[in-house]
Amino acid sequence: MPLIRRVGKDVAEQYEADERLAADYDARLAAAGEAERALRGAQGADAHGTGLHELTIAFDKALTEALAAAEAAERVAMGPKVYVSDAQDAAARRAAEIARRKAKARPSVRPWTDEVDRLRTAREAHRLSFRTRPAAAV
Numbered sequence: 001m002p003l004i005r006r007v008g009k010d011v012a013e014q015y016e017a018d019e020r021l022a023a024d025y026d027a028r029l030a031a032a033g034e035a036e037r038a039l040r041g042a043q044g045a046d047a048h049g050t051g052l053h054e055l056t057i058a059f060d061k062a063l064t065e066a067l068a069a070a071e072a073a074e075r076v077a078m079g080p081k082v083y084v085s086d087a088q089d090a091a092a093r094r095a096a097e098i099a100r101r102k103a104k105a106r107p108s109v110r111p112w113t114d115e116v117d118r119l120r121t122a123r124e125a126h127r128l129s130f131r132t133r134p135a136a137a138v
Helices: 009-023 025-044 050-078 090-104 110-129
Strands: none
Touching: 009 025, 009 050, 025 050, 050 090, 050 110
C-alpha cells in the first residue's frame, strides 16, 4: 500500500499547469534578457518617442512572464500540499497556508524564492524608472 498523499483532481490540474509553466522558465528569462538588451541599446542610441515606449512595455511584459514562470517553479518545488482549490473548506485552506510557510524554509525551495524576489524587484525597479503605461490626459 503506497503512503503517497492523494490530491484532488483540481489540485492535480493546477500542479500540472505549474509544471508546464515552470518548464518554460529558461526561455522566458532569455526573452526578458533580449528585451532588456534591446531597450538598453535604444537608450544608448538616444532613441525617443513611441519606439522606446514600445521597448519599455515589451521588457515589462517579458519580466512579468519570467516572474510568473519562476513563481510556478517555486510552487512546484513546494509540492501539491500548498495548492488550494475552490472546493476546499477553511481548515484545508489554513493547512495549505501552513504547508506553504513550511515549504519556503526547505533548501530546495529557497533558490526559487530568491529568484522570485529578484525578478519582482527588477520588475518594480523598471516600472518605477520607466513609464509603462501611457500618461493620463490632463
